[in-house]
Amino acid sequence: MNTIKTVFEKQKQLGYGCLVAYITAGDPTPERTPEIADALIRGGVDILELGLPFSDPIADGPTIQNASLRALKSGTTPKRVLEITGEIKAKHDIPLVIMTYYNPVFKYGTERFLAEAKAVGVDGFIVPDLPVEEAADYLEAAAKAELDTIFLASPATSRERLERIVAASSGFLYLVSRFGVTGAQTDVADATVELIRKVQPFTAGKVALAVGFGISRPEHVRRVVAAGADAAIVGSAFINIVAANQPDMLRELEEAASALKAATKT
Amino acid sequence: MNEKISSYPIDGKYGKYGGRFVPEVLMEAITGLEKAYTAAKADPEFQRKLDYYLAEFVGRPTPLYLAENLTRKLGGAKIYLKREDLAHGGAHKINNTLGQALLAKRMGKARVIAETGAGQHGVATAIVCAALGLKGIVYMGTEDCERQRLNVYRMRLLNTEVYPVDSGSKTLKDSINEAFRDWVTNLESTYYLIGSTMGPHPYPMMVRDFQSVIGKEIKQQFKAKTGGLPDALVACVGGGSNAMGTFYPFEDDTEVKLYGVEAAGEGIASGRHSATLAAGSEGVFHGMYTYVLQDKHGQIAETHSVSAGLDYPGVGPEHSFLKTIKRAEYVYADDKEAVDAFLMLCKEEGILPALESSHALAHAIKLAPTMRKDQSIVVTLSGRGDKDVETIAKVTGAKI
Numbered sequence: 001m002n003t004i005k006t007v008f009e010k011q012k013q014l015g016y017g018c019l020v021a022y023i024t025a026g027d028p029t030p031e032r033t034p035e036i037a038d039a040l041i042r043g044g045v046d047i048l049e050l051g052l053p054f055s056d057p058i059a060d061g062p063t064i065q066n067a068s069l070r071a072l073k074s075g076t077t078p079k080r081v082l083e084i085t086g087e088i089k090a091k092h093d094i095p096l097v098i099m100t101y102y103n104p105v106f107k108y109g110t111e112r113f114l115a116e117a118k119a120v121g122v123d124g125f126i127v128p129d130l131p132v133e134e135a136a137d138y139l140e141a142a143a144k145a146e147l148d149t150i151f152l153a154s155p156a157t158s159r160e161r162l163e164r165i166v167a168a169s170s171g172f173l174y175l176v177s178r179f180g181v182t183g184a185q186t187d188v189a190d191a192t193v194e195l196i197r198k199v200q201p202f203t204a205g206k207v208a209l210a211v212g213f214g215i216s217r218p219e220h221v222r223r224v225v226a227a228g229a230d231a232a233i234v235g236s237a238f239i240n241i242v243a244a245n246q247p248d249m250l251r252e253l254e255e256a257a258s259a260l261k262a263a264t265k266t
Numbered sequence: 267m268n269e270k271i272s273s274y275p276i277d278g279k280y281g282k283y284g285g286r287f288v289p290e291v292l293m294e295a296i297t298g299l300e301k302a303y304t305a306a307k308a309d310p311e312f313q314r315k316l317d318y319y320l321a322e323f324v325g326r327p328t329p330l331y332l333a334e335n336l337t338r339k340l341g342g343a344k345i346y347l348k349r350e351d352l353a354h355g356g357a358h359k360i361n362n363t364l365g366q367a368l369l370a371k372r373m374g375k376a377r378v379i380a381e382t383g384a385g386q387h388g389v390a391t392a393i394v395c396a397a398l399g400l401k402g403i404v405y406m407g408t409e410d411c412e413r414q415r416l417n418v419y420r421m422r423l424l425n426t427e428v429y430p431v432d433s434g435s436k437t438l439k440d441s442i443n444e445a446f447r448d449w450v451t452n453l454e455s456t457y458y459l460i461g462s463t464m465g466p467h468p469y470p471m472m473v474r475d476f477q478s479v480i481g482k483e484i485k486q487q488f489k490a491k492t493g494g495l496p497d498a499l500v501a502c503v504g505g506g507s508n509a510m511g512t513f514y515p516f517e518d519d520t521e522v523k524l525y526g527v528e529a530a531g532e533g534i535a536s537g538r539h540s541a542t543l544a545a546g547s548e549g550v551f552h553g554m555y556t557y558v559l560q561d562k563h564g565q566i567a568e569t570h571s572v573s574a575g576l577d578y579p580g581v582g583p584e585h586s587f588l589k590t591i592k593r594a595e596y597v598y599a600d601d602k603e604a605v606d607a608f609l610m611l612c613k614e615e616g617i618l619p620a621l622e623s624s625h626a627l628a629h630a631i632k633l634a635p636t637m638r639k640d641q642s643i644v645v646t647l648s649g650r651g652d653k654d655v656e657t658i659a660k661v662t663g664a665k666i
């Protein structure tokens with residue numbers, strides 16, 4: 001069975017970086033998420049992040065805010081997200097990561113939610129409003145459930161905290177590419193390339209380095225992988241295709257994933 | 267618990283409440299803010315400036331007024347009103363915006379952002395930005411912009427830009443979300459001036475400290491008038507800043523009873539209310555671990571109150587702490603009780619209270635007759651009610 005770690009190793013051997021895709025589970029409906037996942041995986045996505053929608057996503061731009069609203073309107077609950085995850089895992093041997101704000105997990109019961117997530121085949125968690133300083137209970141629950149804990153680092157993170165964050169991270173480190181919220185951008189700034197070069201020595205030999213926020217095109221992926229990232233994370237670009245909801249949505253998603261995956265070649 | 271109650275927060279927490287639940291990009295910013303605030307607090311020059319503006323610009327101290335007519339009518343404990351309605355801008359909000367704007371200036375931040383619901387905090391921010399030469403930007407839900415058109419115009423007259431927020435429920439909580447999003451994008455240039463005792467540490471502490479001028483003055487003024495301490499303090503609780511400012515200097519005087527009054531809207535049972543401490547449960551929201559109004563899946567609930575300033579699904583973490591250790595008692599008043607209290611104060615005392623403050627009054631009206639005549643209640647009248655007269659006309663069916 002593939003884990004986040006083995007997938008990174010395997011892709012590296014093949015001469016590729018990883019493509020990590022983010023979609024909001026339940027957008028536009030819980031029923032459609034598995035086929036959206038199928039299309040992305042057919043296109044070459046290596047690791048899939050499923051967003052558990054939250055009413056007040058402060059780290060997200062309009063694209064993911066709206067996806068969260070659509071998912072909540074269509075009745076997506078934490079339990080339903082676990083069912084969807086299980087359905088995807090049953091079909092694909094691919095690492096699945098749940099990305100969620102902390103409150104829905106806390107409300108469910110952190111230990112219980114993580115244990116149930118593990119049982120349906122979740123590999124790891126990303127909780128963007130839970131910094132390492134507040135993560136003791138979560139880390140304990142994740143260790144118990146044997147789940148990877150993916151923390152975020154940002155351009156504002158100091159060296160001291162970066163070391164602490166890397167030490168708490170497993171699976172990969174999620175490097176936020178720039179100051180700002182999620183959302184597709186037209187290009188990758190030089191500052192992002194510099195940031196990757198600065199952070200890479202901290203993660204080397206410890207944990208994979210994945211870069212996200214604003215990455216939407218093959219040339220962006222090429223640039224972050226060339227700078228030393230082990231993976232590119234693409235979210236809003238896929239969600240924009242889901243939001244447009246055209247008849248050939250699934251084919252579009254597959255083609256977009258395939259072009260982005262090709263750009264991870266090193 | 268061995269610590270004095272007033273020694274909290276300890277490491278950013280009030281017991282288990284509070285903390286810093288923010289995206290990574292904000293962590294360095296809030297630690298930097300805490301350092302800057304601690305340094306400012308210890309700097310006599312900063313304190314001198316703050317005191318100067320509080321006296322000369324805000325008009326402090328505000329009076330502690332014995333409401334004799336109301337006291338006589340209720341026939342119980344004496345009721346004193348702490349007149350924050352007489353502070354510049356017409357509410358307590360300016361105690362905090364002034365303190366934080368001076369801090370922003372000291373930190374070299376030229377751009378100040380804020381959220382607002384009813385517009386009171388937005389106006390108080392606009393006032394201090396104009397006075398101190400800062401660029402003010404206020405986020406406000408489109409729903410609230412519509413309901414509070416006069417305050418939008420007021421802010422613009424004061425040279426602050428108002429950015430309408432069209433996401434989520436288009437009200438206060440969404441304007442806070444949007445202010446956070448602005449902050450993570452413009453971290454270097456921007457100071458986020460939060461309007462109540464909420465958000466990640468150090469905000470709840472900092473806002474409480476700046477608002478504590480209310481309680482400190484009450485203590486001095488009450489002592490000068492009577493030689494002792496009041497028996498009870500009553501304040502309304504939205505995010506909790508006027509209540510924290512009132513309570514904090516009395517936290518260790520355990521013989522003084524503290525009452526926080528939340529908005530019960532159309533009644534707790536109706537589900538249409540903002541009584542977070544009375545009807546909520548623990549959760550993580552807007553950077554803090556505290557009581558929250560939420561559904562069983564942890565999604566934040568929409569709130570309701572006749573007073574826009576109490577319409578918030580979270581509450582400052584120190585209130586959650588005071589509730590848990592039973593140092594303060596949290597009660598509620600519904601829309602009708604608040605409106606009745608508003609009308610009573612107009613008629614008995616010649617004072618138009620803000621609808622928010624009317625919730626505190628409504629509780630004092632229930633409390634006074636249960637107490638002896640030689641006892642005293644201080645009610646913090648957090649704001650003036652001129653902004654609310656249209657609402658009052660509407661709910662009482664009056665034509666204007």
Ligand SMILES: Cc1ncc(COP(=O)(O)O)c(C=O)c1O
Nearest residue numbers: 504505506507508575622648649
């Ligand atoms: C007059 C007045 N009182 C009270 C409040 C509630 O805020 P807090 O609980 O922070 O004092 C507001 C908020 O807008 C207000 O305008």
